[in-house]
Amino acid sequence: MNFYDIIFYIFAAITLLSALFVVTTRNIVHSAFYLLFTFFGVAGIYVLLGADFIAISQILIYVGGILILLLFGVMLTNKITNVEIRTGTVHMLPAAIASGIFMGAVVAVMVWTEWKSEPSVTPLTTTKDIGHLLLTDYVLIFELLGILLLVALIGAASIARRDKE
Amino acid sequence: MYQFLYDLIGNEILAGLLVAVVPLTIILVFALFGIWLERKVSAHMQDRLGPMRTGWHGWLQTVADLMKMLQKEDIIATDADKTLYNIAPVLVFSGSFAAYAVIPFSSKLLGSEVEIGIFYVLAISSLVVAGILMAGWSANNKYSLLGAMRAVAQIISYEIPTALIVLSMVMLMGTLSLDKISQMQTSSFWNWNIFGGAVFGLSKFLLIPFMFIAALILFISTLAEVNRVPFDIPEAESELVAGYFTEYCGMKWGMFMLAEYGNMFAVSAIIVILFFGGYQSPIGYFGNSIGVQWLVPFEQGFWFIAKGLTLVFVQMWLRWTLPRLRVDQLMTVCWKYLIPYAFLNLIIIGIISLL
Numbered sequence: 001m002n003f004y005d006i007i008f009y010i011f012a013a014i015t016l017l018s019a020l021f022v023v024t025t026r027n028i029v030h031s032a033f034y035l036l037f038t039f040f041g042v043a044g045i046y047v048l049l050g051a052d053f054i055a056i057s058q059i060l061i062y063v064g065g066i067l068i069l070l071l072f073g074v075m076l077t078n079k080i081t082n083v084e085i086r087t088g089t090v091h092m093l094p095a096a097i098a099s100g101i102f103m104g105a106v107v108a109v110m111v112w113t114e115w116k117s118e119p120s121v122t123p124l125t126t127t128k129d130i131g132h133l134l135l136t137d138y139v140l141i142f143e144l145l146g147i148l149l150l151v152a153l154i155g156a157a158s159i160a161r162r163d164k165e
Numbered sequence: 166m167y168q169f170l171y172d173l174i175g176n177e178i179l180a181g182l183l184v185a186v187v188p189l190t191i192i193l194v195f196a197l198f199g200i201w202l203e204r205k206v207s208a209h210m211q212d213r214l215g216p217m218r219t220g221w222h223g224w225l226q227t228v229a230d231l232m233k234m235l236q237k238e239d240i241i242a243t244d245a246d247k248t249l250y251n252i253a254p255v256l257v258f259s260g261s262f263a264a265y266a267v268i269p270f271s272s273k274l275l276g277s278e279v280e281i282g283i284f285y286v287l288a289i290s291s292l293v294v295a296g297i298l299m300a301g302w303s304a305n306n307k308y309s310l311l312g313a314m315r316a317v318a319q320i321i322s323y324e325i326p327t328a329l330i331v332l333s334m335v336m337l338m339g340t341l342s343l344d345k346i347s348q349m350q351t352s353s354f355w356n357w358n359i360f361g362g363a364v365f366g367l368s369k370f371l372l373i374p375f376m377f378i379a380a381l382i383l384f385i386s387t388l389a390e391v392n393r394v395p396f397d398i399p400e401a402e403s404e405l406v407a408g409y410f411t412e413y414c415g416m417k418w419g420m421f422m423l424a425e426y427g428n429m430f431a432v433s434a435i436i437v438i439l440f441f442g443g444y445q446s447p448i449g450y451f452g453n454s455i456g457v458q459w460l461v462p463f464e465q466g467f468w469f470i471a472k473g474l475t476l477v478f479v480q481m482w483l484r485w486t487l488p489r490l491r492v493d494q495l496m497t498v499c500w501k502y503l504i505p506y507a508f509l510n511l512i513i514i515g516i517i518s519l520l
Contacts, residue, residue: 003177003178007277029246029249029302030246030248030249033249033295036295052279052281053284053437056284056285056288057288059288059289059291059292060284060287060288060291063288063291063292063295064288064290064294064321064324065291067295068291068294068295068298068317068321071189071295071298071302072314073316075298075310076304076314091405125280126280127260127280127281127284127341136437
């Protein structure tokens with residue numbers, strides 16, 4: 001086992017454990033904070049796969065943006081911390097069957113797919129290539145996503161706007 | 166640095182840890198003397214002497230304070246959320262410490278030569294934001310929560326002009342790597358980005374005024390991001406006791422202090438790298454002229470720290486000069502002035518760099 005394997009297992013453990021805490025804890029603010037460690041662990045795994053740009057985007061968008069917004073929402077909502085969150089189990093049998101089928105499908109895909117294995121060449125820099133691809137091959141999708149986000153932004157602003165009396 | 170230590174020791178883990186110790190030492194030493202400097206600067210600006218009794222002009226004062234802080238009892242309020250309360254200072258400090266991983270102190274002393282340097286710094290500072298929210302919420306104190314809310318609203322807003330200026334500089338330089346940006350501004354101060362960069366021509370002269378605007382906007386918005394006066398409403402003493410760390414004491418409070426001073430130097434370092442040539446000397450290297458090559462990295466380290474400390478001094482100077490902004494004024498400055506100007510600047514720099 002080499003050095004990077006150990007780091008990988010540390011990050012994997014962080015991700016899985018914190019994800020488990022997110023769903024099991026009874027305090028909604030704790031859930032949101034555990035999510036921080038989940039996102040961070042996933043970013044670490046991206047770095048180990050040589051996708052540094054994706055990893056940093058993950059931290060910037062999920063930790064810096066979405067998580068903070070989530071926390072704001074949770075904290076500013078009046079008395080949300082006193083709400084009893086139900087973490088008990090209902091509908092055990094259907095849930096077990098459904099998740100069992102999903103698990104089986106995922107494992108089956110993992111086992112039966114013929115993975116292409118190439119000698120691992122870690123790209124030195126991914127940022128430039130991503131930029132080129134986004135503005136050449138995927139420019140339409142990129143622009144459409146930009147417009148989608150703009151629409152969401154304008155919509156949010158117009159909902160939140162206070163009408164002048 | 167890493168390669169050198171790896172050759173010396175031959176162990177990846179040990180070399181990696183040793184590399185991480187270097188910026189930690191720098192932050193600790195800087196925080197100790199930064200706090201002393203802050204007190205002296207404030208004292209002299211107010212026609213006082215400041216700490217005088219511990220060592221020469223009181224230079225050991227912060228060391229003595231640190232000794233006191235380490236011995237203090239660790240008090241946690243009964244109603245505080247203990248887990249989060251204990252994690253929060255660590256998270257805040259690790260966020261500001263992590264930013265040092267990519268800052269090149271000289272051409273030989275840099276932690277990681279990742280290609281995405283500046284992007285990484287912008288992203289990792291979000292850990293600080295999460296830590297501040299955690300501290301404010303877990304203390305279960307209304308002043309703490311208000312301080313945390315203000316801090317986060319402020320940091321998130323001011324990240325936008327910062328990111329826009331960084332974007333325009335990245336567009337001009339064509340790289341995200343802080344080390345490469347420093348290397349491009351070599352040989353004399355005339356090649357620094359604040360004077361239009363190293364390429365001599367018409368565009369250089371056209372760029373100069375917009376570079377000054379960009380540097381100013383970046384300075385203002387990073388000042389707000391580290392919660393310094395005039396943007397210190399998150400910890401406004403006269404309104405909120407101490408803001409998000411009201412309930413903290415002892416070394417946990419000390420970690421917030423360390424993080425603040427660490428952040429002050431980190432943002433100064435970013436401005437220095439983007440606009441003032443990074444570790445490059447303004448007048449050429451003494452080591453090169455007398456033919457002693459190993460002296461050059463040390464000179465670069467000296468220049469980097471000197472430039473960084475100058476900007477830190479300006480931050481302190483402003484703290485003891487300007488009054489605090491009101492919350493609505495703070496948001497007005499960011500959204501109605503800095504962001505449009507930063508956008509305009511981005512477009513103009515883009516057009517000029519196409520010329």
